[in-house]
Amino acid sequence: MxxxxxxSKSFTLHNQGGAVLPVMAGxxxxxxxxxxxxxxxxxxxxxxxxxxxxxxxxxxxxxxxxxxxxxxxxxxxxxxxxxxxxxLGYVSQFLRVVPRVPTIEVVAEPLLQLGTDPAAARARAADLLARLNIPERLWALSPTTFSGGEQQRVNIARGFAHPxxxxxxxxxxxxxxxxxxxxxxxxxxxxxxxxxxxxxxxxxxxxxxxxxxxxxxxxxxxxxxxx
Ligand SMILES: Nc1ncnc2c1ncn2[C@@H]1O[C@H](COP(=O)(O)OP(=O)(O)OP(=O)(O)O)[C@@H](O)[C@H]1O
Missing domain, CATH: 3.40.50.300 (P-loop containing nucleotide triphosphate hydrolases)
Incomplete structure (x- = not known):
């Protein structure tokens, strides 16, 4: 898959005289x-x-x-x-979201973008948030103010929403x-x-x-x- x-990969450091740093080959x-x-x-x-x-x-x-x-x-x-x-999904270490979007929508979004029925997408998001122990009272709030561990779990829920x-x-x-x-x-x-x-x-x-x-x-x- x-x-x-x-x-191969090299970085060109434009702010350091264009120095080229080879970091990967073969x-x-x-x-x-x-x-x-x-x-x-x-x-x-x-x-x-x-x-x-x-x-x-x-x-x-x-x-x-x-x-x-x-x-x-x-x-x-x-x-x-x-x-x-x-x-291709990607669960990075840090959550990056648009401010003011509720957590449930943040998690459901990858499914909504694929045309999944909104009720089914939110049900899947709710299931993942519950499994990851994000309290239901937080689901309608933006995750921007959540703790580091809560944000990471929202990020994981989003990353696993679409199979x-x-x-x-x-x-x-x-x-x-x-x-x-x-x-x-x-x-x-x-x-x-x-x-x-x-x-x-x-x-x-x-x-x-x-x-x-x-x-x-x-x-x-x-x-x-x-x-
Ligand atoms: N954007 C960048 N510009 C220039 N050099 C970079 C850039 N990103 C990574 N490098 C360099 O590429 C090399 C590999 O870095 P990378 O972050 O991939 O290592 P890593 O194995 O993930 O390390 P760590 O376990 O510390 O996260 C390092 O020498 C790093 O300085």
């Missing part, structure tokens, strides 16, 4: 449907950079990133927007208590069971051991290692 081939990995692959490697090795390239926020210098039959390394912005709506065939998870259990961490791990297991291909960064070693089928150390993709 996700196939990365010979991927990167390759695959994630099959129903599989969860964890990215490892020390801080600065390139885990987030690789995830942002798969999400389409960072442009690849070379190589391919297939998600289904779309090569994100060469795709048009409108193709990437469509892929994100229908096929995407491919999912990117950036530290989905960071800053969660034991009860909610367990809920999130169960959601990940359910997504795998329905066939989602998941690529994730998990600093929580026990979580990683539980949900990841394989680990890929991105240190092997640093330009010196690949040379």
């Amino acid at each position: 996700i196939r990365i081939e010979n991927l 990167a390759g990995l695959t994630v099959a449907p129903g599989e969860c692959v964890g990215l490892t490697g020390q801080s600065g090795a390139g885990k987030s950079t690789l995830m942002r390239m798969v999400w389409g926020n960072y442009l690849a210098a070379g190589g391919h990133i297939w998600v289904g039959d779309l090569d994100i390394a060469r795709a048009e912005p409108r193709q990437i927007i469509r892929l994100r709506r229908e096929t 995407c065939p491919a999912l990117l998870l950036d530290e989905p259990t960071a800053s969660l208590d034991a009860v909610n961490r367990e809920v999130v791990l169960t959601l990940i297991e359910e997504a795998k069971a329905r066939g989602a291909a998941i690529l994730g960064i998990f600093h929580d070693e026990a979580a990683r051991a539980r949900v990841c089928d394989r680990l890929v150390d991105v240190t092997g993709f640093t330009p010196q290692a690949a040379a």
Whole structure:
């Protein structure tokens, strides 16, 4: 479902005399449907950079990133927007929302965008919010004033609302208590069971051991290692 081939990336530091920083070369990995692959490697090795390239926020210098039959390394912005709506989900560490939109709508929105019946979309959102222990009295409020852990759970609920065939998870259990961490791990297991291909960064070693089928150390993709 996700196939990365010979991927490279360098950053051009325009505010530092145009210095070019090669950060990745010869990167390759695959994630099959129903599989969860964890990215490892020390801080600065390139885990987030690789995830942002798969999400389409960072442009690849070379190589391919297939998600289904779309090569994100060469795709048009409108193709990437469509892929994100229908096929590829992303649970980042931080919630970014339009102010004043109620939490229930924030979570239901990915389904509403796909044309799901509004009542069914809100019912799915309510189910996820309840499972993630967001009190019902908060559902009509904007999550902008919620605590860090509450915002992360709203973000997770939104990320799991539509059953995407491919999912990117950036530290989905960071800053969660034991009860909610367990809920999130169960959601990940359910997504795998329905066939989602998941690529994730998990600093929580026990979580990683539980949900990841394989680990890929991105240190092997640093330009010196690949040379
Ligand atoms: N926007 C950017 N501009 C310039 N350099 C960047 C940019 N983003 C990342 N880098 C560089 O790319 C390298 C990889 O960074 P990245 O954030 O992907 O590492 P990481 O493995 O996710 O680290 P951590 O575990 O600390 O989050 C680092 O040397 C970093 O300085």
